[in-house]
Amino acid sequence: MTRPAPGERNPSRPSDLSRREAIQAGVGGLLASTVPVTANSLHAESTTPPENPPAANVEWRNQQAGMAYRRLGRTGLMVSEVVSGGDPINLDNYKHLDRALERGLNYLDMAPMYGDGACEQAIGKLLAGSSNKRDKVFLTTKMSGFTGQREGMYRDIFNGLPPTKQDAIMARAQALRNSRGVDAPGYYMTYYPGQQEGFEPAYLRVAMREEYGAQVEGSPSFQGFIQKTLEGSLKRVGTDHFDIIMCPHGANAPEDLDAPEIIEAFNDLKRQGKVRFLGVTSHNDPAGILRAAVAAGHYDLVMCAYNVINGGYVDEAIRQAAASEVGIIAMKVAMAVATHHTPLQPTPQWRIDKVNKIVPGDWKAPQKAYLWSLQNPRITAVISNLWNETFIDENLSLAGIKVELQPA
Numbered sequence: 001m002t003r004p005a006p007g008e009r010n011p012s013r014p015s016d017l018s019r020r021e022a023i024q025a026g027v028g029g030l031l032a033s034t035v036p037v038t039a040n041s042l043h044a045e046s047t048t049p050p051e052n053p054p055a056a057n058v059e060w061r062n063q064q065a066g067m068a069y070r071r072l073g074r075t076g077l078m079v080s081e082v083v084s085g086g087d088p089i090n091l092d093n094y095k096h097l098d099r100a101l102e103r104g105l106n107y108l109d110m111a112p113m114y115g116d117g118a119c120e121q122a123i124g125k126l127l128a129g130s131s132n133k134r135d136k137v138f139l140t141t142k143m144s145g146f147t148g149q150r151e152g153m154y155r156d157i158f159n160g161l162p163p164t165k166q167d168a169i170m171a172r173a174q175a176l177r178n179s180r181g182v183d184a185p186g187y188y189m190t191y192y193p194g195q196q197e198g199f200e201p202a203y204l205r206v207a208m209r210e211e212y213g214a215q216v217e218g219s220p221s222f223q224g225f226i227q228k229t230l231e232g233s234l235k236r237v238g239t240d241h242f243d244i245i246m247c248p249h250g251a252n253a254p255e256d257l258d259a260p261e262i263i264e265a266f267n268d269l270k271r272q273g274k275v276r277f278l279g280v281t282s283h284n285d286p287a288g289i290l291r292a293a294v295a296a297g298h299y300d301l302v303m304c305a306y307n308v309i310n311g312g313y314v315d316e317a318i319r320q321a322a323a324s325e326v327g328i329i330a331m332k333v334a335m336a337v338a339t340h341h342t343p344l345q346p347t348p349q350w351r352i353d354k355v356n357k358i359v360p361g362d363w364k365a366p367q368k369a370y371l372w373s374l375q376n377p378r379i380t381a382v383i384s385n386l387w388n389e390t391f392i393d394e395n396l397s398l399a400g401i402k403v404e405l406q407p408a
Helices: 017-024 097-102 114-128 146-159 163-180 195-215 220-237 260-271 286-296 311-323 349-358 365-374 389-396
Strands: 069-071 078-080 082-084 107-109 138-142 242-246 275-282 301-305 327-331 381-384
Touching: 078 082, 097 389, 114 220, 138 220, 146 195, 146 220, 163 195, 220 242, 220 260, 260 275, 275 286, 286 301, 286 311, 301 311, 311 327, 349 365, 365 381, 365 389
Parallel strands: 082 107, 082 381, 107 138, 138 242, 242 275, 275 301, 301 327, 327 381
Antiparallel strands: 069 078
């Protein structure tokens, strides 16, 4: 695998929010707007993050000079503006994260699917090096595979139907997908090979639920899956609790969040003291997933794809989420201008040109992409793949920097 160039991450974004809000006003429900907003219309009234709330309402960890922190919605967690992604972390590559902790980073992301558990094991070794390291960081893991299990049950039913019935369901699924504009160029972006394949099973399930949901939804196996997955993650990391669990991991449709088993399992685990807050992640249809999380009422945060290319489609949903005190961590921020996935290289030059035009200065394009996102006060943090110490030094140095975004 080819590693990204130091500083890698996504493009840049606009500032004049009032124009953006006028364009996107009235877009409601769970559907994403299919009309992009211009590059100058993405940010809030002020590019300065809100004042930190009273100390009684927040929780600090590993606060260090030189790092900037923002409140993660209603969780009250004061999170470093740059946080660590789990993709590059494995048993041969984790010790450099000590440097990130020294610089004030306090949020570590991981998932069972990263290296088939190796990422979680590596974080466990990192934390085991000191008796108080666990108290310095907020730990997040994900319920990898939950959505796949649910969709697999619908697929089994689908495979047993006659061809004419299958054709009707597929047509219904495609029509729904088309109506939401989830594949719109600029809104949909490929961040990893095979990503788009997640839409087909998701919308097959959505199209089948009304008629066949009684055979799938409510299955005790769903809640059991979450609990079993969480127990495995706790063991690999060597901790007694996670601050945040993400379920689903990689939602593809708003309906992926509509599973009572998620909140039931979460509440049970929370009562046991094994989890604290519930989130969801999304590469596909991030605006739709944000709206669904807000509507559900029990999601504390969303980690979603948000960058200079798709920002015009997502920013209004971010405004709605922030207004509801749902925390937001932006991911795939730099992957609009750089990628370590060889099949997706080279990055289109026009994207790099765009971020260079919007964000002045001598930073690398991926760093400018991070800065673009961080000028939005409704974003808590950007998640960055910290492959080595160079990435740590370059990307963490962006925290707290204010720039005047230029017209695209």
